Amino acid sequence: MVALVIGLALFFDFTNGFHDTANAMATPIATGAIKPKTAVTLAAILNLVGAFLSTEVAKTVSGGIIREGSDGVQITPDIIFAGLMGAILWNMITWLKGLPSSSSHALFGGLIGAAIAGIGFNSVNLETLLQKVILPAIFAPLIAGLVAYLCTRLAYALTSRHDPETGSKLTQKRGGFRTGQIFTSSLVALAHGTNDAQKTMGIITLVLISAGTQSPGSGPQFWVIAACALAIAVGTYAGGWRIIRTMGSGLTEVKPAQGFAAETSTASAILASSHLGFALSTTQVASGSVIGSGMGRKGTTVRWNMVGRIALGWLFTLPAAGVVGALTALLVKTGVVGVVIAAVAGTAAVLFMFAYSRKSAVGHHNAVEVEEAGQAVRFSKKKAFARARAKANQHKDVQR
């Protein structure tokens, strides 16, 4: 059972990385700052590094949402197995729909559902749930969106160039932001690694402790850290292209300066929150930033019906993963046969979704259409610039 749970936890880590590549790399891919393949490779490496950098979060995972320990209930590997099942299935469904949804919420939801079904309603700490999951879910996109909005306005205000004599627009030369995007998106990927790989480490450590192979209160062992870091890196490299498409071009059109502002806000929000202890979801912060930066640039429209779909997905994340977790917990309760049925059914569901996704494959080649435009611009950059300059000069001459 322990081995099964560890395997499942690592697979959850894989889906987590897979799901969240978009947070870091959707905007630079959309603006053509980095080529898709390079982007996911970079993100994977940085996730790997980030996972090794800090294991603070791992020590406080599940953070008292389920009353564990001596005075509360004992979390068994069964419950964790059920919870992970719920989280993985919900991650796969949202990926199929191309919805960026929080992997941590799916995990919490699955665990909560499993605990309620397996132990009872009093096993869940409602106040902590409100404080650690529901409130951050409301404020994460708000804070990130507002900051990204301000940053986008600032970036455009500071770089808008007008001819001092005639007041006509000069070439704006904002290409520098495209280079900047490489750094900011790397920062987001790093932040993601320091945050999200920790959750799986915490889960595996929890399993090892509950199975009695590790002393309570100790941190994650080295092989656990290494395995989790690898799993999330591989997942990131596999790339959830469907979600990248949504984040990169589904919400709003992203220009380099906007992308730069959005990524800076995302990175600061995640790093600030994980450092100061008010955990915010990476996905929700990133989506909020993209929307905020979309509102910050003049002449851009935010596709609100897409925003609505994503928000709906967020609302359902916790209960849906919870229901799957609860069902699995009930199955597992019946004994070994139940565990086998649950494992087989889960694998079948995942395989089915993979097969289904093949029907309309979204890969690095067609994730974002803007990407081709970006490359085209890169190839004929000098020519385009020369043309633009010539045009501007002509314009001036005419006005004179």
Next chain:
Amino acid sequence: MKWLELLTVAGATLVSAVTVVVLYSLGVRLTAIAGDARQASPRSKRYFAYTCFGLCGMAVMFGLYLIIPYFSK
């Protein structure tokens, strides 16, 4: 409720993001000016631009330094 923590996070996010974006934007702006052919003093502008990028990079590094527990021990 942890309203204070929430406010701290919001404030820290705002300050750090605005710092980085303003510095980088200034850098981009100054590079653009320095790239103009008919400017009086392109050389100094270019140095200013590099200074801005450098400061921006340092701000990011400082943020990372604060966050990675290995350094702050």
